[in-house]
Amino acid sequence: MIRHLFKLIWNRKKSNFLLITEMFFSFMVLFAVISFVLYNYHNYKKPLGINYQNVWQLSFRSNADSMGQSKAIQEQMMQRLKSFPEVEAASLAHNNVPFSFSSWSMGVSYGNKESVQTNNYEVQDAYKDVFQLSVDQGRWFGPQDAAALHASVVINQVLKDRLFGEEEALGKQIKVDDSTSYTVVGVMPHYRADSEFAEEEPALFRRINLEKAKPDQLYASLLIKVKPGTGVVFEEKMVKDLSRIAKDWTIEVTTLEKMRQSKSKLTWVPMVAMGVVCGFLIFNVALGLFGVLWYNINRRYSEIGLRRALGATTRQIRNQFVGEVLVMATFGLLLGLLLAAQFPLLHVFQLSAEIYWQGIGAAALLIFLLAIVCAVYPSWQAAKIHPAVALHEE
């Protein structure tokens, strides 16, 4: 039966060519969009490793005149901030705070292995309290690390896996270049702070030691955790106070929640737009398919009449037509699979193979579903044909 169907389609391959191409392109579109959505969804489900609720970012732009006093000004600012009862914790950092648009990366290596690119964060001890980070192996750095020969660093699990594999990381030294090495004192399970939809990347935290910093050292960001319910009234008061300390500096305040939203907008706006366009394309194809099938079945009126006269049941007629459409869909899918399978095999775009295969599976399933839905009504109509009427017309 199935062989027979394949033969039927193959014999009319010329007139079915366009339908097969359509299936092929629909499959490719679905595959691309589904893989993209799946990739983002997989990332979204993973833990961030940070709690950004009630965290504010203060960013500074200094001017050239007061460059020399940057460090002193920031020390005073920290003092003032700690005196506010609303502020629970505060830490200086560079611009690469969670959900920001800047990043800072460097290569580190362990032993004789190849160097690994990692995100590099320089933060104060209180950073852990600001984001409620958890460190499951070893510890977070503290004042006791100030005198360490090799600066103490905390890394995330991803970097640990890439550098050390199964080996123990704590206490080991990792190298940046010939003159600089760090000692790993802690490993945190997760730190995924670029965007909710981004993959977790290697992260390395170094400790800011303000006492040792140069007088013109400027940390462009200050992160504070405030008590729940603290609002704009406090913000205004705080900015006024800090502006008195840092004259002529521009201080900008924003919440991490806002930054998270604008960062995730960058992913979900294109995702929704793609989804809508893809949905429209598929609906369009479905309508077209439905129309063409309906028309083709009408043309094969006499064939159906004859089969019915020779004793075919309505069920058999219906199955034949649905079967034919499914065979066509299979042809389109096979073509598509040939192309789509290259993505996981050749690792295009660095997505994991699992996501591609899931995408292929889901797209294939949807195409078959689409084909069945479009074929059911026309074949039901075909099955209704009365043999006597059909043969009479012939």
Place this chain on the structure above:
Amino acid sequence: MLKNYLKIAWAVLLRRKFFTFISLFGISFTLMVLMVVTSLFDHVFGPQMPERETDRLLFVNNLREEQGEGYSSSGPPSYYFLDRYVRRMQTPEKVSVHSVFNPVNSYIHNKKLALDIKHTDQQFWEILDFHFLEGNPFGAQEVKNASRVAVINQTTRKNYFGTGPALGQTIEVDQVKYRVIGVVEDVPVLRIQSYADVWVPITLKSQEFKDTGLRGSFFATIKARQAADIPKIKEEYARIIQDVTRLNPKEKKQVHSYPDTILESFARNFLGSGKEDKVGFLYTMLALAAFLFMLLPTINLVNINISRIMERSSEIGVRKAFGASSNTIIGQFVVENVFLTLLGGLLGFLLSAGVLALINDSGIIIYAQLGLNLRVFAWGLLLCLVFGLISGVYPAFKMSRLHAVEALRGGSK
């Protein structure tokens, strides 16, 4: 003749309403998506308030310094560079130097306004066509004296002053008080050269004038006397850059900076890594994307058209039997199909007007007023014709090859 074709086309459309619906739905949605994209493109790159005379405007917003060993850095140029070299150019009519926009905070009635501030000179207001709702821009005198005056946009005016008077009132931005002297219409955020919420004199930022590096945080806008002068300005600018490179022989190996139109600067910064002119490449990419997007609906439409034309095989047979050539028949079906796509295009226009209104309301793009205008309309019309021709020619060609006898019998099997 044409009238007859259109009459037939209309009759055919009414005969099979379901097929007509499928065709029109496909056409109108495809064209709607393309028109929304065109409108977005026009919003970002087309002439628009305040950059209305785009064919006479050039923008400088990037300078790239390359040193040996592949080390390079790029970003906006410094005031020093723009003031010393670009402002003294001979060919342009006017040159304006202004800062990039910077985010600042303003607090009013226990509410926070996150505003973007831009420091400009007086030429900025002469070159660009801002639409002033109240008051006037600041002039040479205010810039010279570094007066604390500000031009604000409509939205800021509403948020800060409500319905009360704004002119002559003070607005406190980043702990500094400015006197409001003008209110302008909102400028879309994607117009990075002129966009801001608050514009103040550039001299208030004079502490940054002293820095003699080439990179800083300033832009320049150049206006040509006439559109034909643009190549000359680009040549003069290239000469300046050569001089600058020569004058700093010590460390900087190469300096790259170009006066560009909005589209050129976008293509250069995002695709040409700040050096090469990639407009052609950008257009190719866009055309390719549009083609890929149109591919599926086109195949679909071709498919439907073939089915529909098959129904009319007896008509074709009769016409052929009476001596119509293949070309005449192809002509008829192409005209019919173009008619159908134009009809779909019209629907597409109505739909895209709705979608654009939705995007404007949703506030996804700040201060965006996307709309349909003549340019978008012309592009839409062109797209319709291309779409109609592509999807009509193949089925018509296929039908025209039918033999009269077979066609009369009811089409080929």
